[in-house]
Amino acid sequence: MNNAENHIADVTEYMQAVGERARAASRLINRASTAQKNAALLAIADSLNIRRDQLIVANQKDLDAGRGKNLDAALMDRLELTPQRIDAMIEGLRQVAGLEDPVGAVTDLTYRPSGIQVGKMRVPLGVIGIIYESRPNVTCEAASLCLKAGNAAILRGGSEALLSNQAIAACVREGLAAAGLDVNVIQVIDRPDRDAVGQLITMPEFVDVIVPRGGKGLIERVSADAKVPVIKHLDGNCHVYVDDRADLEKAVTVVVNAKTQRYGTCCTMESLLIARSVAEQAIPRIAAEFARHQVEMRGCEAVRAIIPEASAACDEDWKEEYLAPIVSIKVVEGLEEAIAHINSHGSQHTDSIITEDFNRAQRFLREVDSSSVMINASTRFADGFEYGLGAEIGISTDKLHARGPVGLEGLTSQKFIVIGDGHIRQ
């Protein structure tokens, strides 16, 4: 074997060992009581609280190394563990401890004509692999949600946050041990090389699902190579459609909020559609608000005829997730064209209609094929906390399993249970 082959064999062996420990731990955490899981979550919070100094020191080393490598400012910001961010991790753990335990819930248990009872029981998924980038607090969030849902987790953070993640991992292990749980329930990979990721996503015998959290590049790479199911979150090219039966006051309020409340989130509106018959009335009012917020406007010809200050939108603009103070604006004939445009140009994330017409609202709700479809509400509501899930591991733009914000329930599955009294099949 040459060096490269040696290296791969070494990483493979390491990751297989991690996988085996995770599978074994998942059998134990599967049957842990709610009280025991909550005790572990609170103990992890206490450990983080006690070890703040160690966290800051480890993080400082990562930040110094990052400065040495000239990491960009946004990345450096995400990498930093401030006292406030440590507070937020601790608070997050306590909140997850307070959430209802989804595991073991039995539903739909009914008698069948054969005499057996058939129902469903909610169960953990098993082992969850999470791949993320620079934010070290994801280590804590992901660990807490996986643990509460009765899963073992293998966490693989960004190489630039290695020491910070190891410091958090030590607190997680301390908390698990304090609650009498197997410390291998949460394993944080301490190998910075990419081959570890390659292994993690191709061990279906040890890993039941992969959740990549990060930029589009990471998610596309993971999805392309994975041999394990992936819960993925790609683009958020979200639309608001202002119908000709919209209340214009609501339309202006919602559209401006959907675009400007925060620019960098996946549920920020990127594209605005307006029905032709209200375009002349609505567009100048909305444009004035956008101008006030310094949002760059890119419009179709009909839009530019009304507000010449908008630049010309090109084909790519209708598919773009700007994550910036830019918006594309298009005049459409009405509901039919709006739905068709969203289904063909959108990213199946979150889309909203502004209308007072009941039937149009109903049609939009049914026919727009997105993970969240809204009536008279800002797309910015598409969020696990706003939806009452308590916390979220991410937002899925997939259709299978989990769609939209993924909370504890999305980290579980349901199995069938059958109860008889010596019943046999005829």
Added chain:
Amino acid sequence: MNNAENHIADVTEYMQAVGERARAASRLINRASTAQKNAALLAIADSLNIRRDQLIVANQKDLDAGRGKNLDAALMDRLELTPQRIDAMIEGLRQVAGLEDPVGAVTDLTYRPSGIQVGKMRVPLGVIGIIYESRPNVTCEAASLCLKAGNAAILRGGSEALLSNQAIAACVREGLAAAGLDVNVIQVIDRPDRDAVGQLITMPEFVDVIVPRGGKGLIERVSADAKVPVIKHLDGNCHVYVDDRADLEKAVTVVVNAKTQRYGTCCTMESLLIARSVAEQAIPRIAAEFARHQVEMRGCEAVRAIIPEASAACDEDWKEEYLAPIVSIKVVEGLEEAIAHINSHGSQHTDSIITEDFNRAQRFLREVDSSSVMINASTRFADGFEYGLGAEIGISTDKLHARGPVGLEGLTSQKFIVIGDGHIRQ
């Protein structure tokens, strides 16, 4: 380009066109009313009924070709369309018409503190690709379930059933047209070559999920190469564990039924576990029944000490799906070992405990990580009809999305719906 490249380019173009038509048709069937979908199902049944002669003639040609190729007897049997099998297809369509339409059901709609209402709406998956082998009646079953759940489908049957499938496809199109629906809702691929399958499973832009139905070889091939999520059904290595607190009458009845009611199904018991303290009492009685049914027994040493007529089981026997009158029998210390054995050697399909002890039953139910877990009931009950799903497209041994028998609901997803009245995010 050489000939092989030309061929691939040609298949690619053909399958892309099929995919585009399916995606467009899925947008239409998504919003078809229940009445319209049911009308189509009944019209397809009528068309099959009227065109019986054409179906038989087409099938006869497939059978002749199969004989020429020396296909084995089991495959020839599955390939044949008898009048009874045509009756069963027609009856199946009428039953699916009678099932409740899952599409559009809104659940859990509640007000959030922000004032918005959040709920979930059940929606079709979109486009479903189904890959199957020799049984032409699968064409009809798969078409009916996909249609009722509001999906478009691309069906790719075995090359040996090509003419039979085309004859059924003609009836399906006739029925769709009679109900005023797009005939492209159900497309049956008329290219027998394998490259069409390769294309079908790698077009995520046109296909939302693949359901392979057939032998393990087919399913492994499809899963390995797919770039689209797969709902798959691998082995059924099902266990019955006879606990030391079992009622022996029930144990004998259930065990014999689980093994002998049908040998070739995925929910047939393949491995029997018996608690040591009841082994001497239970095994001879069960063995006598197995001998009467001419079931070959392969046991561990403890079993062979009790019934010397059993041959020695080797390691592979504990993992084997026999699909034949063979059973492996093992003595275990008790519940703990039984659960560990099932979780490590089983295939997460269906496993049952025979016990009168409440807490042991509860532990088995929770800790056995299989798609169906049973108490005092025969594993043979693991079936969509027995569970009340009305019909099934297959049984999933996956954990994500659908687990166990997959009915209409498994062919749908849920999206979030949000209703506001001009609400914005603070």
